[in-house]
Amino acid sequence: MSQPFRLPSGGRIDRKRPLSVSFNGKRLEGFAGDTVASMLLASGQHLAGRSFKYHRPRGILSHGSDEPSALLSVDWRADRGPGYRDPNNRASVVEARDSLVVKTQNHWPSLETDIGAVNDLLSPVFVAGFYYKTFMWPRTFWDKVYEPVIRRAAGLGEAPEVKDADRYSNRHAHCDVLVVGAGPAGLAAALAASADGEKRVILADEGLEPGGALLNDVTSKIDGKPAMDWVAESVSTLDARENVVILPRTTAFGYYNHNHVCMVEKVSDHRADAPEGLARERLWQVRAGEVVLATGSHERPLVFENNDRPGIMLAESVRAFVNRWAVLPGNEIVVATSSASAYQTALDAKNAGARVSIVDIRLEADCGPELQTAKDAGITVRSGHTVIRALGKKRVSGLVVAPIDPDGAIGEKQTLACDCVAMSGGWTPSVHLFSQSRGKLRFDVELDAFVPGTSAQAERSAGACRGIYDLAAVIADGLAAGRSATGATDTAAGSTPQATASFTGFQPVRVLPTDADASKVKAFVDFQNDVTAKDIRLAVREGFESIEHVKRYTTTGMATDQGKTSNMNALGLVAGILDRPLPAVGTTTFRPPYTPVSFGALIGPARDELFDPVRKTPIDGWAEKNGAVFEPVALWRRAKYFPQAGEDMHGAVARETKAVRNAVGIFDASTLGKIEVVGPDAAEFMNRIYTNAWLKLKVGGCRYGLMLREDGFVYDDGVVARLAEDRFHVTTTTGGAPRVLRHMEDYLQTEWPDLDVFLTSITEQWAVIALQGPKARKVLEPFVSGIDLSEEAFPHMTVQSGFVCGVPCRLFRVSFTGELGFEVNVPADYGEAVWKALYEEGGKHGITAYGTEAMHVLRAEVGYVVVGQETDGTVTPDDLGLSGLVSKVKADFVGKRSLARPDMVAEGRRQLVGLLTKNPDEVIDEGAQVVDDPHRPIPMRMIGHVTSSYASSNCGRSIAMALIEGGRGRIGETVHVTTPGGFTEAVISKAAFYEVKGETADA
């Protein structure tokens, strides 16, 4: 497509750099500096999409991020393969470059001919909330019949089909002053805030270059020069200051607590030459000392019949396309307005060669100097006129207008032929970020707008976002805001630039007066969600009076533009109907993000191998080389078993568990949580945290510790060694390590701040190698120096420090298998070397590496519990048969009081027992429920559940542990256990199944 509507000169485009994009398969031409929207308009293409509900043809309304209608599917890197396409891109912010492939959305079979447009004919039925009133019969039809149809009709573009091929980055930054928005107010603020060269200033703007509204402006002068010269000078001044960072294409989208402002920067989408691997977007998380919001304002559309026809645009946007992109959106332009600012659009469009007339709802007497200026330029101005309706379907072809008599009656109608309408209903300050910061908005009647009231954080607003529209005043306000953000006084100010006056002021209109039946015409308030004025009237009629109710009932303001163009019109309309002051209707709370943000940017690098990075032990590499099958345990990966050729898990575990009982096994226990508890009050602290007694534990002794939550239920367990009077080496479960440390810190810091204790996580400092089995000592002996391994010198449940393989070690004599066992703790860096040495030596004794599955089987064989498997947060020590570990004499410990509650000691609590299936080969499901009598009706009473269940080669049969009501008193009874297909029989036994031979751990 050629560019018939491109002006011969002007604009901020680079005519030396032509480019093209593919639009619905056709070639669209333009220049560097274009957006897809400006290219479409240059080619004369206004029709750019179909609306959400009625599938009405829609064009380009805006030139900025508030565009509600022209939404496109964009394949950003079609030349690089799949994974670069996404839907719902606003044409006005997609920077044009070669090799973009864009398509329109929400139509079938084509943009021009859309079957869905039948909805427009049915619109008398499809009013706001119609779906709440029907589709209820027959009862089963909602999700089977109606809902699928509605779903297919709804939605906008198609979701991406494949994984995102782009990458994203994330940056945290700190600054003294963050300025959001680089229009005149923001530039002035940044200049003032950075003037002393000391304060670190970040200036961010969503546009591709600084300037804001001045980019659309070819008439204003600052200090006698074109306004954009001032912008260029300001930018170059800021660029030269080392304390300033300017971030174009960067949208501040979220204002969180403590001046934490999140922004997203477009890094590569606009670059045809972006190297592969360059991030697409960057998430900036800025912690700012002070924030200046200079976020500008949004123009309000006028609400009249068919105000959504392609070719009907916001007036400032028409001006922007003419001046900034050198595109004339039409040859015959009617400016329909209640705002002075639109007169500048008329003047600029006329200068660019369009035939222009103005329809102004205001009376001549209510206008300012803009009226005479327009008249002087030879523009016909119809003051005191209303717009009855727009003509045309896929493109506006005319505007029916009429004078309003002094008594409010509609006068004689007149049709103005046109191919473009530039409309303006005035301006709404962009208070989104201020509102997100939890500042309190204030309604200003003069401005007919909500403006920032009381701040909740260290921020201030400047310029149009607080209702200041005159250019000179905006710049002065920006300078003042910049100074106040740095604490500078006004006397520190340089001279304030002098700017020419702007056309400001508007008359608020909610819906343009008309003599048509208001209950019939479609005058859009929210363009994307197809919410009309009559929908809003209906909502109010039905009692939805709070603006939040109106919003939810009609969906106004809930489209992808989040109501930037519609909120004030909706609010004003509701207030008008109810005849209440506007603030009484309420304001909607603005929520992040300001504009939609890609999941990719929010995730940043946290994907694939960087999503919850896998924690690996020092011995992980050896395990991998030796064929381990791994399983995820909390953030770790652990070797589950080590299959040999032809072995499945069952075979491997049978071999590994037998080896431990008959010879020796070696096990990587490095993931066990380890916390060092140190300080003069360490023993007292331990005494309060754990249920058992610690004061008398001798140095060099180990003790199994049980920890409860405040509610008296088992929280964690582990062996603890006392290394010195004031030093304990605590172990926790693998998954429990972080929460146990948090639990301890919580008590230490909030309940017992008087205790002199320090807690340090040492999980990753020590590699832990468990040697278990009758030959464990033999394997270890040759490597140990400084420790006597004999039973007498080094009994079970003790710890000694010394050297293994010449490496300093903390050697524990402990067992989680019932067999003779040692746990060798060496500094993590030596872990693999020590493991290899032990494994090699162990070869003489039949050493076998075993994984977590065998570990579980071995401990179950001897009846040791695993917290998190036998327990679930509802289990007391007594339920586990561990009441002996609960001190009866200690004054207090965490959970003590709760243990005394009547239900904690009641009869019939579930107790840990063993379960032996009648068929010894049958392994019941972990999690299976246990009942007395499987023939009872549903709901059937359950008396317990299975916590652990394994095939045990050492026992020659299956074994299981279960929590069963009054279980310890029911040994020998038969119960019924659920299976996928029904029930199976099992006999209750003690929760220990294997008798250890030889030198036992006697734990």
Added chain:
Amino acid sequence: MRRFSLKSLLQEASSGHQGWERQWRAPEPKKEYDVIVVGGGGHGLATAYYLATVHGVTNVAVLEKGWIGGGNTGRNTTIVRSNYLFDESAGLYEHAMKLWEGLSQELNYNVMFSQRGVLMLAHNHHDVISFKRHVYANRLNGIDNEWLSPEECKAYCPPLSISPELRYPVLGGALQRRGGTARHDAVAWGYARGADARGVDIIQNCEVLGLKRHPDGSVAGVETSRGTIGAKRVGVVAAGHTGVVMGRFGLRMPVESVPLQALVSEPVKPVFPCVVMSNAVHAYISQSDKGELVIGAGTDQYVSYSQQGGIQIINHTLDAICELFPQFGRMRMLRSWGGIVDVTPDRSPILGKTPIEGLFVNCGWGTGGFKATPGSGHVFAHTLATGEPHKINAPFSLDRFRTGRLIDEAAAAAVAH
């Protein structure tokens, strides 16, 4: 109340919809009511509705500080399921489920209850045991819940990745086919309309400031921002602000309030057929009828009444969503928000009496109250009407924290609910 139907809709269509009535009135508060419900969310409105319809108690007011349905009712991710582990919870949530299944017809208001199935993913051994325990318990309690293999999970939810290369591979899932979603706002409005039609006064912008008591200590009414209103019985159903309201009454509740965040994507054509929950990676996702992906995140770490959480919670949830559903990486977050959830020590609600005669409380639903709305209202209405708990809510007494008879679903399931 004018009935909603296709016929009435078509009639109105021909006359510009001028004939619809208000869905609920905006009455001035009366001097006294038999029952005052404090809190105009789904639970409170449902309570009022069932007081009127089941118990014939119509001299009822619902007092709402802001606008009805504006708290957690309008802020949740609309998931409905009943596959709870313990008998007490299963009884309560299944009671709600049965009411959901006929709710649109009961209320004559399409609440869009869509039984598209709730699939809970297991990512580790612990999840597998826990979910199987649920599946078995549910079977014996007559509640549908089935175990799916990873391949069956994928077939049920095609966007799901079951690649073994996932950080937390999908080892299977528990599917409740009767679970699904509903249109949250419509639930509040439907109950409000139904209650109002039966004489209940729904009074918005009316904040409860204190409790009026008789000399014997029993409830006499409430002090509000619109004056004193008498009542024989008062039921507090104030969700995240229950602690605040009860504090004004001089009672300290065993609840902590924390922000819980959620977000939606831009709308897209149908791409996600069911509800998927993955607690191990903290992500809940479904697609609304409008086409938005509705995504629930975890709670913030700190107690707060501010309906704004930290962005790191959202980031982490999206990490998980994109890991499980890689095709959504280029989708965009359209809107995010927070609600304040009141969490009890055992993560189960409190529904019943208080130490003050005539004062009742329904709170502590934590992160999972929406799904219980009809059941909660139904049994709480019974409690308020009779002065005694229904057998379904009897176990959920405030007293259980003293006796230790806790109902710890979160501990049992390792699943937020």
